[in-house]
Amino acid sequence: MPSNEKPTLRWGIVATGLISSWFVADLIIEREDTAPEANHIIQAVGSSSLDKGKAFVAQHLPTVSPAPTIYGSYEGVYADPNVEVVYIGTPHAFHKKNCLDAISHGKNILCEKAFTLNASETKEVLDAAKAKGVFVMEAMWTRFFPLVKTIQKLVHEEKAIGRVHRVLCDFAMDQGLESKGSESRLKNLSLGASTLLDIGIYPLTWGIIGLEQPLGGANKEASEKPKILATSKLSDGVDVATSIILQYPDGRQAITTSHSGTGMKTPPSFCRIEGSEGTIVVDGFTASVPSSFVLQKRGKEDKKFTFERPGKGFYWEADAVALDIAAGRKESERMPWAETIRVMELLDEARRQGGVSFPQDV
Numbered sequence: 056m057p058s059n060e061k062p063t064l065r066w067g068i069v070a071t072g073l074i075s076s077w078f079v080a081d082l083i084i085e086r087e088d089t090a091p092e093a094n095h096i097i098q099a100v101g102s103s104s105l106d107k108g109k110a111f112v113a114q115h116l117p118t119v120s121p122a123p124t125i126y127g128s129y130e131g132v133y134a135d136p137n138v139e140v141v142y143i144g145t146p147h148a149f150h151k152k153n154c155l156d157a158i159s160h161g162k163n164i165l166c167e168k169a170f171t172l173n174a175s176e177t178k179e180v181l182d183a184a185k186a187k188g189v190f191v192m193e194a195m196w197t198r199f200f201p202l203v204k205t206i207q208k209l210v211h212e213e214k215a216i217g218r219v220h221r222v223l224c225d226f227a228m229d230q231g232l233e234s235k236g237s238e239s240r241l242k243n244l245s246l247g248a249s250t251l252l253d254i255g256i257y258p259l260t261w262g263i264i265g266l267e268q269p270l271g272g273a274n275k276e277a278s279e280k281p282k283i284l285a286t287s288k289l290s291d292g293v294d295v296a297t298s299i300i301l302q303y304p305d306g307r308q309a310i311t312t313s314h315s316g317t318g319m320k321t322p323p324s325f326c327r328i329e330g331s332e333g334t335i336v337v338d339g340f341t342a343s344v345p346s347s348f349v350l351q352k353r354g355k356e357d358k359k360f361t362f363e364r365p366g367k368g369f370y371w372e373a374d375a376v377a378l379d380i381a382a383g384r385k386e387s388e389r390m391p392w393a394e395t396i397r398v399m400e401l402l403d404e405a406r407r408q409g410g411v412s413f414p415q416d417v
């Protein structure tokens with residue numbers, strides 16, 4: 056590929072649930088305002104049933120030409136020689152198997168958060184990826200938002216709020232758990248049901264974004280190991296609300312909370328990043344995607360930063376994957392393997408303290 060050309064990436068979509076529908080919608084969206092860095096082709100869709108695969112394409116990709124190849128199995132996607140990268144949008148409990156199967160076919164992977172059920176599974180997948188020489192990334196899309204990159208630049212490069220010392224972040228969503236059956240991925244422990252893994256991972260990520268130097272460039276590894284204190288409210292063994300305190304050796308703290316709406320109202324999410332000279336307030340966002348934040352500095356007028364976002368914003372992580380694969384990289388600089396392992400270890404410890412376990416945990 057000539058250096059001035061955008062890479063083109065051919066995606067195989069595994070599973071036809073909610074997130075896969077959001078992801079493909081974003082891949083095919085018109086993005087005049089958001090400077091696409093890559094071209095994306097939806098080459099194939101794999102589902103547990105051919106009929107579901109056909110219905111998914113008819114509903115979400117009706118105008119795509121040529122139409123994606125539809126498989127009544129995930130195996131079809133892994134084996135398709137035209138697929139360059141597999142997007143995995145299954146419940147948490149299947150991520151390990153789906154990744155290992157795709158890797159065994161030599162496929163690159165973008166796998167939804169939480170990457171697996173626990174850190175041990177994550178290491179197994181990443182060891183296999185290393186042995187096979189394929190690209191793998193956890194789809195922690197938040198880290199790829201221009202809004203987040205701007206906050207990181209202000210806080211960590213420009214020191215716009217002085218010495219950062221505290222982050223408070225809450226993410227709550229009414230997931231309608233009361234009306235869901237035991238087969239739901241949000242209620243069934245063997246499918247990885249956990250509000251912490253499902254949405255608590257976002258405030259935890261915001262804590263890291265606010266308090267730590269961004270990864271990438273010279274900063275290659277997730278190196279900081281904060282102490283963690285966590286407690287969870289359980290319903291039939293599933294954590295429906297979790298509060299976490301991260302404490303770094305120099306005193307920086309993050310308080311990150313999440314709940315899935317059982318018996319509680321779910322106000323909009325927020326994040327406050329506090330420093331010695333000011334505060335960054337990301338307020339009132341839902342579905343994990345803020346579109347603005349305010350920089351408050353002592354003695355100065357508040358400054359609001361607003362960001363364009365056609366669709367939901369999954370194309371930013373997809374662009375990053377395309378650029379990495381085109382450059383021959385096997386892992387992302389912004390979401391490297393060591394960081395996925397570290398986040399899974401923090402989630403493991405939070406679950407241990409909160410009394411939350413999956414049948415698959417050893």
Ligand SMILES: NC(=O)C1=CN([C@@H]2O[C@H](COP(=O)(O)OP(=O)(O)OC[C@H]3O[C@@H](n4cnc5c(N)ncnc54)[C@H](OP(=O)(O)O)[C@@H]3O)[C@@H](O)[C@H]2O)C=CC1
Pocket residue numbers: 069070071072073074075101102103104107108144145146147149167168169194196238240246252253343
């Ligand atoms: N980044 C984000 O904003 C979001 C990320 N997510 C993540 O995406 C993943 C999937 O979540 P979501 O799309 O909401 O889940 P859904 O339940 O909506 O879809 C999951 C899909 O996985 C497949 N599947 C395979 N086996 C099972 C099974 N036993 N039970 C249920 N589904 C099964 C099904 O597709 P098929 O039958 O076609 O094979 C199903 O449609 C999770 O990791 C979640 O954390 C979810 C929502 C938003």
Ligand SMILES: O=C1OC[C@@H](O)[C@H](O)[C@H]1O
Pocket residue numbers: 228253254342343
């Ligand atoms: O990542 C997510 O964000 C939106 C929610 O609907 C979903 O359950 C969760 O996985």
